[in-house]
Amino acid sequence: xxNQGHGNATGRSIQVYADDAIxxxxxxxxxxxxxxxxxxxxxxKLGRA
Numbered sequence: 001x002x003n004q005g006h007g008n009a010t011g012r013s014i015q016v017y018a019d020d021a022i023x024x025x026x027x028x029x030x031x032x033x034x035x036x037x038x039x040x041x042x043x044x045k046l047g048r049a
Contacts, residue, residue: 014030016022037043 014027037046040046
């Protein structure tokens with residue numbers, strides 16, 4: 001199932017279900033890294049270095 005939109009081959013998602021335990025530190029770490037990469041220009045720009 002593709003839930004990242006039409007033709008978006010690089011989109012990512014986090015699936016969370018009603019009874020899932022959530023590792024707060026792990027989620028914050030993942031999202032912090034994504035935000036940092038976006039602020040530095042995104043993965044395409046970072047991948048060229």
